[in-house]
Amino acid sequence: MDQFILDNGDRYRALVRAFKPAPATSGNDPSDSIQASPDFTVCARIRPMLEDETSLGLSEGIFIRDHAQTVDVHQLKKAPIVPWAWAGGVGTLFSYGQTGSGKTFTVSALERHVAETLMDGSSLEGSRKIFICIIELAGQKAFDLLNARKPISILEDSFGTTQLAGAAEHHITDVAVFFHHIDAAALLRRTEATKKNDESSRSHAICRIRIENPSAPEADDGLLYLVDLAGSEAARDKDLHDAGRMKEAREINTSLSVLKDCIRGRALHDADSLAPGGGGKSSVKKPYIPFRQSTLTKTLKHVFDPASTRQCKTITIACVNPCVLDVGPTRNTLRYAELLRVSVPRPKAVEHDPAAPSTWNNEQMRAWIDSSSGTPPISSALLAPTESGRQLLHLSATSFVYRCLKTEGVSAEQANAFQAKFWRLHFDSLHRSGKAGVGAGAVSSPSSHTITNSSRSAEEPSSSMPDLSRQEKLDSSVDPEPGADAIPFKQRIRPGMVVSWSSSKSVVAAWGDGGFYSSVAAAAGIGMAKNYALILCPASAVGERVRDVRGVKVNGKEKEEGDGERYLCAMILPAIMPGAYSISMWRHVVVGVEQMEEEALLEFDNATRYYFLTV
Numbered sequence: 001m002d003q004f005i006l007d008n009g010d011r012y013r014a015l016v017r018a019f020k021p022a023p024a025t026s027g028n029d030p031s032d033s034i035q036a037s038p039d040f041t042v043c044a045r046i047r048p049m050l051e052d053e054t055s056l057g058l059s060e061g062i063f064i065r066d067h068a069q070t071v072d073v074h075q076l077k078k079a080p081i082v083p084w085a086w087a088g089g090v091g092t093l094f095s096y097g098q099t100g101s102g103k104t105f106t107v108s109a110l111e112r113h114v115a116e117t118l119m120d121g122s123s124l125e126g127s128r129k130i131f132i133c134i135i136e137l138a139g140q141k142a143f144d145l146l147n148a149r150k151p152i153s154i155l156e157d158s159f160g161t162t163q164l165a166g167a168a169e170h171h172i173t174d175v176a177v178f179f180h181h182i183d184a185a186a187l188l189r190r191t192e193a194t195k196k197n198d199e200s201s202r203s204h205a206i207c208r209i210r211i212e213n214p215s216a217p218e219a220d221d222g223l224l225y226l227v228d229l230a231g232s233e234a235a236r237d238k239d240l241h242d243a244g245r246m247k248e249a250r251e252i253n254t255s256l257s258v259l260k261d262c263i264r265g266r267a268l269h270d271a272d273s274l275a276p277g278g279g280g281k282s283s284v285k286k287p288y289i290p291f292r293q294s295t296l297t298k299t300l301k302h303v304f305d306p307a308s309t310r311q312c313k314t315i316t317i318a319c320v321n322p323c324v325l326d327v328g329p330t331r332n333t334l335r336y337a338e339l340l341r342v343s344v345p346r347p348k349a350v351e352h353d354p355a356a357p358s359t360w361n362n363e364q365m366r367a368w369i370d371s372s373s374g375t376p377p378i379s380s381a382l383l384a385p386t387e388s389g390r391q392l393l394h395l396s397a398t399s400f401v402y403r404c405l406k407t408e409g410v411s412a413e414q415a416n417a418f419q420a421k422f423w424r425l426h427f428d429s430l431h432r433s434g435k436a437g438v439g440a441g442a443v444s445s446p447s448s449h450t451i452t453n454s455s456r457s458a459e460e461p462s463s464s465m466p467d468l469s470r471q472e473k474l475d476s477s478v479d480p481e482p483g484a485d486a487i488p489f490k491q492r493i494r495p496g497m498v499v500s501w502s503s504s505k506s507v508v509a510a511w512g513d514g515g516f517y518s519s520v521a522a523a524a525g526i527g528m529a530k531n532y533a534l535i536l537c538p539a540s541a542v543g544e545r546v547r548d549v550r551g552v553k554v555n556g557k558e559k560e561e562g563d564g565e566r567y568l569c570a571m572i573l574p575a576i577m578p579g580a581y582s583i584s585m586w587r588h589v590v591v592g593v594e595q596m597e598e599e600a601l602l603e604f605d606n607a608t609r610y611y612f613l614t615v
């Protein structure tokens, strides 16, 4: 951040010089019902800049107004959508403005800047795979700008996710290739002359950068959308336009108007869910978000759809012409931009609830991490150095898990299980307070949890074993025997225990290439690191007719010789939701004790009706 401030020092000073202060309002207005107590005086003392600060090139950020009891604080802010998408979020940038106002110029420069930042990698943690796709939307039609303007289709798949069907996506390995694609797409961009700008773009161009995290294959990919919008035309161009161009202009204006309604609607929706009480019960009518009304907003559905569980940040840059002839359109552009600035309610102080993560301050958040993250304990200093519970709920699943993995000795399973535990606690707290449901709650899940109902009681932080209620103990695979965790699991195998096991003997192979587990996991779009099974009984206890998942008799003549004791187990399969599992009652496998790797603690979640690994 310091470097950012230093790099932009001149600009910052110019903006501060140009600042025209609005009259101060608070405190002295006779119509105010409250006033400062005359018995207490509170004042601010601003020391002068120190030599070491000025020698670094830093500027003052606090300014006292002449003859007024007011200070102006000027903060230089940036919208970090690149690190946001790198961590698994969705970042979208629009450049909006009149024809010839510099939209393409701005987005092209930003694309190059983003390319350099992503490929350089030194300012971002970890490594990622980068993919690029650039398309153009002209009216109802869409074209691939990285494949000779081949027509493509914007379709919604059965999960409701928008797909750019037919668009080529290119894996980028170095910045030169990135630049090459950006330049190639710019050349192909459909252009037609207008009076204002000989290279005027009469279409929207969308550059989508997908950021895949190889170390968290089950997490959503980060997405960056850089959108160069078609120009809103100036009235003085009208005389040159034929009917076709006028229709085109109407389509563009309609899509820009829908875009405005969508950005504004989504911002209002989010503001409502941040309102005191967590939203959802607000008496204010929910804003209608018409994202299906234009191809542009349909393409960017997950940015606007209130049901989307993706965490999004959106930036709009209003580009304006300085020329006196364009003052009218310039005012329209600035009015449009002003409409997108939605006020968000100031968060109110919340009362601490030990069972509701959204009410925890940083200290309480860290105490819970220290006591509930299993063995080895996940470092709270690495997971939540400054964040409150609410802020941590806004972190993408990838970033959460990534931070957990920074603690030495923490496995991906433990990190994922802890992330799931944190989220289930949050959902349970929403259910207790009647705010459950994605979109209605204070924070949307970073993964795809969908809640139906829950009867779980409040969970207190645990020590070495998960601290579950009696009912939960019976529903979980945690050995109910006190002190059981001190005895090696192979010496206390019994029905109800869940184990991870190596499938090298290959029950799995019978299900075809890649195995059943991996094909289920692949269908669910997730990576599955281990096989899990629920122990039912010793294999010798079942009758001759019982067969395993491959149709092989468990105890018959065809039975396979195990090296030692063998158990009949129910297969545990990954569910469609990342980190969730279901028990397949009638898919049986026989697992030898020598194949068992370790005990796994699986906990049933009433809300999602799935099992989750617990720590």
Ligand SMILES: Nc1ncnc2c1ncn2[C@@H]1O[C@H](COP(=O)(O)OP(=O)(O)OP(=O)(O)O)[C@@H](O)[C@H]1O
Pocket (backbone or CB within 6 Å): 097, 098, 099, 100, 101, 102, 103, 104, 105, 106, 197, 199, 200, 201, 202, 229, 230, 231, 232, 319
């Ligand atoms: N910040 C800038 N500095 C210098 N030149 C600029 C700047 N912004 C725009 N221009 C120049 O202004 C002209 C119009 O810019 P540009 O093509 O980006 O406009 P546009 O808003 O994308 O137009 P249209 O909507 O018609 O496509 C170009 O010649 C461009 O090089």
